[in-house]
Amino acid sequence: MKMTTASAYPEAVRAVRAGELNADEAAEQLIKRMTDRELLGLLDGDSPGPLLPLIPVLLHRRPFVAGAVPRLGIPGIRFSDGGRGVVIGASTAFPVTMARAATWNPSLEEQVGLAVGLETRARGANYSASICVNLLRHPAWGRAQECYGEDPVLTGRMGSAMTRGVRVHAMACVKHFALNSMEDERFEVDVSVDDHALHEVYLPHFKAVVDAGADSVMSSYNRVRGEYMDVNHALLTDVLRHEWGFPGFVTSDWVFGTHDAVSSLQAGMDVEMPLRLVRARDLPAALRSGELARATVLQSARRILRTSVQHAATRELATPSAALIASPAHRALARRVAVESIVLLKNEVLGDAPLLPLAPATGRLAVIGRLAARANLGDHGSSRVRPPATVSPLQGLREALPRVRITAASGRKERTAAALAAAADTAVVVVGLDQHDEGESVVTGGVDVGVLGRAFRAGPLRRVVIGLAHLASRFVRGGDRSSLNLRPSDVRLIRAVAAANPRTVVVLIGGSAILTEEWRDLAPALVFAWYGGMEGGRGLADVLTGAAEPGGRLPFVLPADPAHLPPFDRTAKSVVYDNKWGQRRLDGDGHTPAFPFGFGLSYTRFEHRLRGHRFDNTGGTADVLVTNTGNRKGSTVVQIYAADVSVPRPVAQLLGFQKVTLHPGAETTVRVSLDAGPTLQRDPDTRRWFPRSGDWALLAGQHSPVSWADAVPLRCPEEPADEDGLSERGQTGCHPAPGWRGAAAAPPASAT
Numbered sequence: 075m076k077m078t079t080a081s082a083y084p085e086a087v088r089a090v091r092a093g094e095l096n097a098d099e100a101a102e103q104l105i106k107r108m109t110d111r112e113l114l115g116l117l118d119g120d121s122p123g124p125l126l127p128l129i130p131v132l133l134h135r136r137p138f139v140a141g142a143v144p145r146l147g148i149p150g151i152r153f154s155d156g157g158r159g160v161v162i163g164a165s166t167a168f169p170v171t172m173a174r175a176a177t178w179n180p181s182l183e184e185q186v187g188l189a190v191g192l193e194t195r196a197r198g199a200n201y202s203a204s205i206c207v208n209l210l211r212h213p214a215w216g217r218a219q220e221c222y223g224e225d226p227v228l229t230g231r232m233g234s235a236m237t238r239g240v241r242v243h244a245m246a247c248v249k250h251f252a253l254n255s256m257e258d259e260r261f262e263v264d265v266s267v268d269d270h271a272l273h274e275v276y277l278p279h280f281k282a283v284v285d286a287g288a289d290s291v292m293s294s295y296n297r298v299r300g301e302y303m304d305v306n307h308a309l310l311t312d313v314l315r316h317e318w319g320f321p322g323f324v325t326s327d328w329v330f331g332t333h334d335a336v337s338s339l340q341a342g343m344d345v346e347m348p349l350r351l352v353r354a355r356d357l358p359a360a361l362r363s364g365e366l367a368r369a370t371v372l373q374s375a376r377r378i379l380r381t382s383v384q385h386a387a388t389r390e391l392a393t394p395s396a397a398l399i400a401s402p403a404h405r406a407l408a409r410r411v412a413v414e415s416i417v418l419l420k421n422e423v424l425g426d427a428p429l430l431p432l433a434p435a436t437g438r439l440a441v442i443g444r445l446a447a448r449a450n451l452g453d454h455g456s457s458r459v460r461p462p463a464t465v466s467p468l469q470g471l472r473e474a475l476p477r478v479r480i481t482a483a484s485g486r487k488e489r490t491a492a493a494l495a496a497a498a499d500t501a502v503v504v505v506g507l508d509q510h511d512e513g514e515s516v517v518t519g520g521v522d523v524g525v526l527g528r529a530f531r532a533g534p535l536r537r538v539v540i541g542l543a544h545l546a547s548r549f550v551r552g553g554d555r556s557s558l559n560l561r562p563s564d565v566r567l568i569r570a571v572a573a574a575n576p577r578t579v580v581v582l583i584g585g586s587a588i589l590t591e592e593w594r595d596l597a598p599a600l601v602f603a604w605y606g607g608m609e610g611g612r613g614l615a616d617v618l619t620g621a622a623e624p625g626g627r628l629p630f631v632l633p634a635d636p637a638h639l640p641p642f643d644r645t646a647k648s649v650v651y652d653n654k655w656g657q658r659r660l661d662g663d664g665h666t667p668a669f670p671f672g673f674g675l676s677y678t679r680f681e682h683r684l685r686g687h688r689f690d691n692t693g694g695t696a697d698v699l700v701t702n703t704g705n706r707k708g709s710t711v712v713q714i715y716a717a718d719v720s721v722p723r724p725v726a727q728l729l730g731f732q733k734v735t736l737h738p739g740a741e742t743t744v745r746v747s748l749d750a751g752p753t754l755q756r757d758p759d760t761r762r763w764f765p766r767s768g769d770w771a772l773l774a775g776q777h778s779p780v781s782w783a784d785a786v787p788l789r790c791p792e793e794p795a796d797e798d799g800l801s802e803r804g805q806t807g808c809h810p811a812p813g814w815r816g817a818a819a820a821p822p823a824s825a826t
Contacts, residue, residue, distance in 0.1 A: 082107060083147035083383075090387035097384035101376050104383075107146060108375075110361065116141035116375050117339065118346040118353040120150065137162065137199035138348040140325075141378060151245075151325070151382070153348060154197060156190045156204035157220050158452065158607065159459035162197040166404040166608065167461040170452045171206060172585050173415040173604035175222035175629035176674075178711045179733050180235035182411060187239020187246075189404050195243040196394040200385070202240050203247040203292055207233040207279045208254045210586065210630055211655050212642040214555040216257035216512045219452050219585025219605060223629025224656035225671065226275065227728045227749050230282030237286045243394065245385045248283045249292035250327060252276060252309055253651060256644065257515045257554045261330055264297040264648045269758035271653045278751050281318055289322045289381050293343055295331050302333045303343075310342030317761060323377040328456075336366050344374040400462050405609055412606040412613025414625035414709075418675040419590075419632075422598035429577055429599040431620025431677060432500060438479045440494040441468050442571055443504035443564070445583050446482060452585060452605035455514025455552060461608035467504050467581065470611030474619050485567040492574040501575040502618070503597075505564035506583030513552030554644035558589045558636050565593050572596040581614065587632050590668055602626070620677065623708045625733075627674035627777070631657040631667045638665040657778050661725040672713050672728070672777035678704025678738065682712060684774040685743060689788060691765055694748045696729075698774045702736035709735040712744050713775055716753055718768030719782050726778045727752035746774075753788070 086100035095103070105113070119140040142150030155161045158170050168174070168186055177183070187204070194202045206217075210224040222229040233248065240246040253265040253276050267276065284291070291314065293303040303309065304326050314320045323344040326332045332346040335356035346353045360366035398404070421428045432439070449464035465473075468482055481498065485491045485505075495501035559565070572578045572593075579599040582588050583606075594600065601624070603614050616622040633639055640655050654662060657671035681703055687696035698712045713731045717724035730748040753770055754763045771785035779785075 079107075079145060080147050083143075083149070086383050087386040090383055097380045097387070098376070100383045101379035104146060104148070104379050105372065105375055108143065111358075112143050112145070113371055113375050114353070114357050114361065115143065116150075116378050117344065117357065117371070118350050119348040121349050123349050123351045123354075135162065137197065137201075140345055140347060148379075148382075149200065151201045151345065151378070152199045153201050153203065154194050154199035154244075155456050156194055156202045156240075157206055157457040158605075159190060159461070160193040160197055160199075160202075160399075161457065161459055162199065164400060164460055164462045165193050165197070166400045166408055167451050167459040167464065168408045169411050169415050169607040169610060170219040170585055170605045171221055172219045172223060172629060173606060173626075174411055175228060175232055176417055176602075176604065176626035177411060177414040177733075178228070178627050178629075178731055179414055179625075180231050182414060183232050183235040184239040185407060186411060187236040188242055189239075189407055190236075191240035191243035191246075192394045193399045193404070194240070195389075196396045196399055200244055200382075201247060201290065202244040203249055204240055205233050205236050205246055205248040205283060205288065206250070207248055207283055208250055209276055209279065209655075211255045211651060212640055213558060213587035213630060214642045214644070215255050215586070216552055216554040217453065217455075217514055219512065220457055221255075222279075224631065225629065225728050226279045227730065227752065228629060230279035230749075231731075233279060233283045234286035237283050237288050241287055241289065241385070242390055244389075245289035245381065246287070247290040247292050247325065248280060248288045250294035251280060251291045251303065251314070251324075252294060253298050254294035254296055256642070256646070256649070257552070258644045259646060260515070261295045262297070262647055264300060265651055266299060266648065267651045270755060271651060273756045273758075274751075274754075275653050275655075276651065277313070284314075284318055284320050288320075289385055291320065291322065291324045292347075293324055293326055293331060295327050304332050304338040305334055305341045305343070307341040315342060321377070322381045323374070336360050339366065339370055339374060344377055400608075408607045409609035409613050409616070412603075412610045413616050413622045415604055415606070416614065416617045416624045417602040417626035417628055417673075418600075418617075418624035418677075419602060419669055419673070420594070420598070420600035421675055424577060424598055428677075429500070429579060430601075430618060432475075432618055436475070436478055436499045438481070438498040439471065439475065440491075440498035440501040440571075440575070441471055441480055441482045441504065442491045442494060442501060443485045443567065443581075445506055445508065446484075446502075446504040448508075450508050450583055450605060451607065451610075452509065453513030453552065454509040457514070464608045465611035467502075467603070467611045467614050470613070470615035471502070471618065473612065474615035474621065485563075488566055488570040491567060492570045495571040495575040495578070498575060500577040500579065501571050502579045502581060503568055503571050504581045504583065505560055505567065506581075506588060507585065508583075510551050511561075512555050512585055515553035554642075555586075556644065558587055559592070560588060568593045569596060579618065587630055589634075589636065590632070591634055594668070602628075623677055624674065625709050627672050627711050628669060629671075631660060631671045631778070632669040632673075633660060634666065634668045638663065638667075658725050658727075661778075662723055664723055666780075670778040670780070671726075672711070672731075672775075674711075674777070676704075676708040676710060678702055678706045678708035680704075680708070680710040680736075680776065682710075682774045682776060684772065684786060687748070687772060687786075687788075689748060689750070689772075691750050691754060691763070693750045696746045696748055696772065696774065698744050698746060699741060700734055700736065700744050701741035702738055705738050707735065707737050709733055710776060712746055713777065714746050714748060715773050715775065715779055716770055716788055717773075717782060717785075718766065719771045719785060720769040724771075724782050728778075729753075729772075
């Protein structure tokens with residue numbers, strides 16, 4: 075292949091697409107034509123450091139570019155965020171990631187990923203940092219809404235689905251690697267974790283997304299075992315590259331995520347994002363002096379160019395039109411996701427029927443609360459999306475019920491709200507959280523700004539940036555939550571409205587757990603509607619009116635007492651992460667939750683019966699007979715759990731799940747794919763995976779189980795193991811026998 079200078083990169087892409095070269099060969103040909111300055115330019119952002127104060131403005135107008143080489147036609151990495159939609163321009167705002175986790179529907183999440191990737195490319199970007207799979211260790215985490223909840227299997231499957239969708243049009247980046255699950259001290263906190271918890275709890279979902287084809291990984295700000303992640307060779311190279319075989323490139327978290335130019339490159343962090351700062355200052359001299367080996371530079375250059383060329387050669391050929399952005403099809407998808415995410419937590423029978431869906435004879439409806447008429451899409455940080463229009467809960471109900479007299483109040487005056495409620499057939503109270511209560515922290519108080527050099531530490535630029543951050547914090551605090559309760563004013567409003575009208579529906583808006591103990595008994599119906607995206611109001615109205623079923627299930631446990639959760643100190647400079655969190659912690663300690671992990675009601679009723687399963691230490695399947703015993707069409711999520719039942723308090727481990735929709739009276743057998751990871755453990759010395767000890771049992775249910783009385787054995791210890799460590803029925807229903815000492819299992823896609 076002969077390249078002209080300006081067409082070198084397009085020709086390389088064409089040759090890979092045609093099968094004339096592979097991506098590695100194409101990358102090598104490009105590297106041979108590059109100067110040292112151009113090679114080093116691949117390793118950081120293209121914007122000069124003095125543009126730092128303009129980041130909030132530029133972020134929403136064009137992609138951020140890193141590693142462009144116009145002389146050779148190399149476009150570089152063209153970055154856009156996109157966890158709930160593309161942040162550039164006016165784009166489709168989907169429900170937040172946590173809401174989409176509540177759908178328990180990976181195929182639907184793949185459609186969201188496809189739409190996000192398409193809009194990313196239509197905005198001129200080729201790289202989307204849209205897959206956040208950090209585990210929800212504690213619901214007070216300010217950016218909880220950006221993750222898929224507390225379970226590694228659910229997180230791994232949903233993140234993998236998003237990755238597959240995004241990659242059709244854009245390179246998919248998974249973040250924040252690793253152990254990033256607190257916000258206020260994210261720049262400095264040091265996470266201590268033992269090998270078992272690290273590999274069996276906090277990393278498996280990252281591996282699942284890498285196995286699904288993620289092109290890039292973003293390193294986190296925090297430290298792990300004393301080392302900042304950008305210089306953490308043990309995780310970026312030993313685990314990510316050597317153990318998992320990740321072939322793509324690693325970028326830093328933004329601005330403050332690179333602490334040492336040379337050490338970060340040697341550790342395996344390929345690109346400093348998004349500006350020319352630490353590396354532009356230090357790498358040229360380090361390369362000339364020999365402190366930085368040329369081979370290290372070439373290694374990162376190959377990863378970046380190989381991945382970029384491979385993506386460009388395999389993505390959809392046609393460039394999507396900007397007319398597809400926030401198109402009717404994408405808005406319809408956002409509405410469907412909102413419907414499937416809504417979790418019905420409580421629905422008492424009043425008279426002859428449950429309170430929800432709203433009775434057809436409803437003539438007057440009171441819609442009350444400070445969030446009822448607001449476009450409340452969630453965090454206003456880096457994941458913020460600005461859609462062309464947003465439908466509030468009040469607007470959605472007015473559209474859906476044109477013949478119903480709907481009165482509305484903000485709820486600031488409780489007497490006025492109570493009077494409106496008393497005059498209505500039913501009252502809907504919309505309360506919860508917004509960007510002031512939780513989100514990305516805009517204050518840089520704990521960051522080591524020394525990473526930006528002496529000029530920044532002492533110069534006016536530092537004062538400008540810190541000043542802007544603190545000014546912004548006056549309007550949008552964000553950050554970690556100080557309480558899991560509603561605001562006191564919201565609780566008073568619920569009490570006032572429920573006292574005035576016994577037919578009160580409470581709608582919770584938020585991105586993570588909200589405690590309900592002090593007021594839940596007052597309201598006969600309770601709905602969790604999340605930050606529902608630009609069509610969230612219509613989706614909520616669909617569910618409340620019965621035009622659609624509430625399709626959501628909790629992606630985390632809702633405790634009765636915050637003391638039942640792990641400790642959480644938003645100011646901590648060091649923390650310890652173990653394998654006791656969420657539903658698992660409650661199980662192990664014997665606490666009953668307000669609502670268990672996986673819980674959600676339907677407008678109909680379902681029965682689940684496990685008919686059989688096949689399982690070994692590579693995974694398996696379970697067949698479950700599902701029957702709709704109610705009188706209307708609806709959906710349920712078949713959930714398969716395993717636990718060691720030899721201990722006094724079995725701790726449930728999700729192995730697999732499958733959403734199914736059935737007409738009334740219908741039944742079907744659902745085959746659920748099972749992940750072996752939660753039943754395996756990793757030897758830290760050999761890095762081999764082998765079965766956990768104990769008497770493991772399997773159970774099919776509609777949420778995390780409260781009893782294991784009906785569980786069936788997962789293993790068959792009464793049968794002798796063969797020389798490969800499998801029982802005679804090892805491939806048709808049993809786990810390897812407890813005494814298994816055969817070849818190590820493959821590293822699991824997910825493990826707990």
